[in-house]
Amino acid sequence: MLEFIHTAPCMDWLNGLEPDMSVKVLTCLDNPKDLVQISTVSCTWRQIVVENGLCKKLCLRMFPQLSRVGHVIESNNSDAKDYAEVGSSNSKEWDTLEREHRVYAFLAHACTSFPEGDCISKAISASSTDNYPEESIQHTLVFSVARRASYWSSKGQKNPAVPEMLTYKLKSDFVIVTEINIHPFKAYFQHGSPIYSARGVRFRMGHAKFPIVESDPMEESCHDDKFEWTHTSQVFPMAQKNCLQTFKLPEPVLCIGGFLQIELVGRVQRQEMDDLFYICVSHVQVKGKSLGPAFSVETNVPSGLFVLKRQTKFNQPSLPENESDAISTGDLERHGREMLPIVNVLLANVDFEEYYE
Incomplete structure (x- = not known):
């Protein structure tokens, strides 16, 4: 030959x-x-x-x-x-x-x-927020400092099956997503320092159906009707642990349109003072490759x-x-x-x- x-x-x-x-x-x-x-x-x-x-x-x-x-x-x-x-x-x-x-x-x-790096540009909205702005979704984009409460919290629910959605804009319209990291919040200021994790997590990626107008930050809506999701992942189990948990996608996903929604499925922790279930997130990372502005x-x-x-x-x-x-x-x-x-x-x-x- x-x-x-x-x-x-x-x-x-x-x-x-x-x-x-x-x-x-x-x-x-x-x-x-x-x-x-x-x-x-x-x-x-x-x-x-x-x-x-x-x-x-x-x-x-x-x-x-x-x-x-x-x-x-x-x-x-x-x-x-x-x-x-x-x-x-x-x-x-x-x-x-x-x-x-x-x-x-x-x-x-x-x-x-x-190059690969963190691909989140900004937080868009949460499906609910308990106390704004102290518990805003914006807090999920910064690392918490030791003994400092920096987190997003949902509203309380009697039904632990009620999910929550966090929606983010990525750094460009074209992003290859390989993994999402989520850190559940540990409420060290409450008795027993409970961890308000979800039971599982699902990811959606896609684009806006029309231009997203900056809304009142107090508006508790994930604008789900304004997006078309071109990829929906499986449900990944989340541990009730105070650490940054890695959810690696089976295959890298090309997010066309630059929007990511995190669905937090199921509630684990009940708050002692009102006997309601909450989900709280301290930090969110999206790892991948942003292909903009190319x-x-x-x-x-x-x-x-x-x-x-x-x-x-x-x-x-x-x-x-x-x-x-x-x-x-x-x-x-x-x-x-x-x-x-x-x-x-x-x-x-x-x-x-x-x-x-």
Whole structure:
């Protein structure tokens, strides 16, 4: 195999495969950098990658939430004309495919290379608050100092099954969420220092149905009718412990729209003075990768599909995007070595060199 690669460097073995087989081979690549480099090898290879939207398919495998993206645009210049004229000519179709290739290639790369950190921007609302502002949801965004009461508290309920919702805005419209950390509050000033945790927690991510107007902070509403949740997690059990508890998602979730709702399911602790059940949270963290300002999204589109926007002036991290960014000989040989076993499997018992002869 390797001798074949070295002795016949000008022979494009991908041309010897049926079109469907070529796509299957290249679809096996799961590194966005490899796909971009592959697209610079030759016009034929680039055409296969671009026409079949392989970078887009890679992104969809990583984040199924992208299935609702109906169109992509670049930079801040107006692409409304392109949007309306897609499919009006072969040239327009190719321009659209090229644009999708660039945007999704950069998106896939950004998903793996952007730094991870705390992704909460601000608190939006709580479904109830016992004493405002002393027990406001805003207190959940700062670490509590020892022996200092800094927390959010729900109103008391006779029924321990009544849930509570905390809604937050994330740092951008495009955030990859990997885990949420929640610290239940320990009321050290009450007899026995009870911990007001929930029995479980569920997470929802999505976007606003229309622009959110800053409301009266005294309004006790989670605005649930104003959001469309595109992802809802399982219910994670919460321990009645005075610590920052980590709830790691089974797979990273792409939050399109930048809103997160935490549903606190079930109440554990009854307050001695009024015999009602409460839930109190000391601190909330959302860990992940914010992809703004490199990417943003328009959600209020008549078609119901999203418009993905890439800011081309955002240069880091970078990927080669033109044929002038040539792939090295070493990289080409490495790709050849990686893909030849795949070709063998797909071709079953057909000898590779005999196939070319």
